[in-house]
Amino acid sequence: MLLDVKHLTGGYDGVDIVKDISFSVGKGEVLGILGPNGSGKTTLLKLISGLLPANNGEVLLNERPLSSYSSKELAREIAVLSQNTETSFTYCVKDIVCLGRYPYQKGFFRGKDKQDELIVNEAMKQTQVLQFSEKYLHSLSGGEQQRVLLARALAQEPNLLLLDEPTNHLDISFQVSLLDSLREWTRKKSLTVIAILHDLNMASLYCDRILLLDTGRQIDLNKPSIVMEEGQLEQVYQTSLTRKEHPVVPKPLISLLPRNEANLNREILRNLTITESSETVIIQSPIQFKTLSSAVIGAGFSWESTFVNRHVDKNYNCDDPQAEFKTYLTARNIDPTETVGMMTAAKLEDASFVHKTEEDFSVFVMVTAGLSNAVDASRSYYHHEQESKVGTINTWVFIEGNLKEAAFVQAMMTATEAKVKAMHDEEVRDSITQTIATGTSTDSIMIAATQTGNDYPYAGTITSLGKTIGLAVYEATIEAIRRNKERLLC
Numbered sequence: 001m002l003l004d005v006k007h008l009t010g011g012y013d014g015v016d017i018v019k020d021i022s023f024s025v026g027k028g029e030v031l032g033i034l035g036p037n038g039s040g041k042t043t044l045l046k047l048i049s050g051l052l053p054a055n056n057g058e059v060l061l062n063e064r065p066l067s068s069y070s071s072k073e074l075a076r077e078i079a080v081l082s083q084n085t086e087t088s089f090t091y092c093v094k095d096i097v098c099l100g101r102y103p104y105q106k107g108f109f110r111g112k113d114k115q116d117e118l119i120v121n122e123a124m125k126q127t128q129v130l131q132f133s134e135k136y137l138h139s140l141s142g143g144e145q146q147r148v149l150l151a152r153a154l155a156q157e158p159n160l161l162l163l164d165e166p167t168n169h170l171d172i173s174f175q176v177s178l179l180d181s182l183r184e185w186t187r188k189k190s191l192t193v194i195a196i197l198h199d200l201n202m203a204s205l206y207c208d209r210i211l212l213l214d215t216g217r218q219i220d221l222n223k224p225s226i227v228m229e230e231g232q233l234e235q236v237y238q239t240s241l242t243r244k245e246h247p248v249v250p251k252p253l254i255s256l257l258p259r260n261e262a263n264l265n266r267e268i269l270r271n272l273t274i275t276e277s278s279e280t281v282i283i284q285s286p287i288q289f290k291t292l293s294s295a296v297i298g299a300g301f302s303w304e305s306t307f308v309n310r311h312v313d314k315n316y317n318c319d320d321p322q323a324e325f326k327t328y329l330t331a332r333n334i335d336p337t338e339t340v341g342m343m344t345a346a347k348l349e350d351a352s353f354v355h356k357t358e359e360d361f362s363v364f365v366m367v368t369a370g371l372s373n374a375v376d377a378s379r380s381y382y383h384h385e386q387e388s389k390v391g392t393i394n395t396w397v398f399i400e401g402n403l404k405e406a407a408f409v410q411a412m413m414t415a416t417e418a419k420v421k422a423m424h425d426e427e428v429r430d431s432i433t434q435t436i437a438t439g440t441s442t443d444s445i446m447i448a449a450t451q452t453g454n455d456y457p458y459a460g461t462i463t464s465l466g467k468t469i470g471l472a473v474y475e476a477t478i479e480a481i482r483r484n485k486e487r488l489l490c
């Protein structure tokens with residue numbers, strides 16, 4: 001281990017600020033320190049760097065007590081980028097970065113050699129401050145000063161880099177570039193980084209492990225996916241927040257919840273405006289619903305307030321239906337960025353609507369069913385060619401409640417199972433296999449929740465929410481199927 005911190009306790013004027021902290025950091029690791037204001041993060045960093053003497057416990061660097069290092073020796077091992085940028089410098093940028101080479105100078109009057117020049121240049125290149133070489137530090141912006149001081153720390157060629165809010169003054173591009181560079185240096189040069197970060201998501205994305213502090217105590221030390229547990233962060237920061245997984249990399253992301261967004265909002269389902277014509281069924285809401293859908297517009301998870309089920313001719317064929325649908329919506333003054341849009345060749349006059357109100361929540365379902373393309377999912381393997389027939393069952397489920405993501409997925413399963421049962425009970429058949437169909441080959445579904453009111457972690461078939469979804473979707477699908485059958489008979 002490069003660094004071992006054992007039962008470290010310390011503070012100011014005999015008052016212990018950080019208490020009994022223990023952890024080890026290996027070569028090439030990035031350790032993030034998180035915690036609320038005043039929780040002791042900077043104090044801990046000062047104790048680790050030797051700037052502040054410990055009242056108890058010890059810090060071992062390369063298995064040697066910190067106190068056994070001379071100050072020059074220590075400067076070759078540890079570089080510190082502290083929170084307050086030193087704007088009082090009257091040196092130019094290059095001279096400041098050169099100060100990073102001081103621990104390597106042997107004689108008092110010995111100047112910089114070629115090696116020093118190369119290292120200083122490289123550090124300035126990596127932090128993108130070469131263009132400021134001849135400028136004075138105080139003439140630069142806060143973010144530029146921050147990068148110059150980081151260049152000085154890098155010029156020190158330390159094994160351990162201690163950073164106190166290194167992204168403080170940086171815009172998002174420099175934040176990402178700095179943290180990307182840190183990651184690269186840890187891999188290539190076995191540099192070890194301990195960084196105090198305030199941005200939970202940056203910590204999640206860039207740290208191997210996170211040390212979480214609260215009132216000077218070690219609350220957790222683990223990888224981000226474990227430390228960044230919703231309840232634990234809410235407790236430590238005394239703030240409402242919610243955790244989601246990053247859409248691209250396997251790391252958690254934290255979103256803050258503004259207080260007024262958490263208000264109860266009952267009766268929303270009764271305030272939906274439904275406009276029906278042969279061309280569209282449009283449902284509009286005064287609030288945005290959180291939706292999970294397989295729609296042409298607004299697929300996946302999103303927040304939407306307008307829901308459009310659009311009739312298209314059975315010969316509708318378009319290379320880019322998404323672009324075409326967006327143009328269609330825009331021409332009708334409907335904002336595609338707040339819309340879930342589905343298409344169907346089914347007659348929209350046959351749409352069925354079912355509303356169920358329970359004590360704690362309500363569910364509203366709309367189904368349109370065209371059946372000519374009905375398929376048995378267990379035997380669709382025997383469909384050799386893509387049939388040209390068009391038929392779609394579009395199912396919309398609106399829920400008044402606060403659903404966890406798992407509940408969205410379960411609501412989708414429950415609604416699908418209810419649809420399949422309706423197909424079974426109405427004996428809708430797959431025209432190729434002649435077995436009972438389970439749906440059509442182009443079915444689409446949407447679960448939309450107000451995210452207000454009671455919490456629903458689950459929506460499986462035996463939960464109170466699942467029971468109501470199952471019944472409402474079943475009834476609506478049966479009705480839509482019967483109307484479609486009647487139309488075919490006429």
Ligand SMILES: Nc1ncnc2c1ncn2[C@@H]1O[C@H](COP(=O)(O)OP(=O)(O)OP(=O)(O)O)[C@@H](O)[C@H]1O
Nearest residue numbers: 012013017035036037038039040041042043044196
């Ligand atoms: N030089 C000092 N002398 C006395 N008390 C101090 C000194 N520096 C900090 N403190 C106190 O120690 C406590 C922890 O401060 P510290 O700066 O370590 O917290 P922090 O977690 O880094 O906070 P922040 O997120 O606000 O930067 C605070 O209550 C602070 O007032």
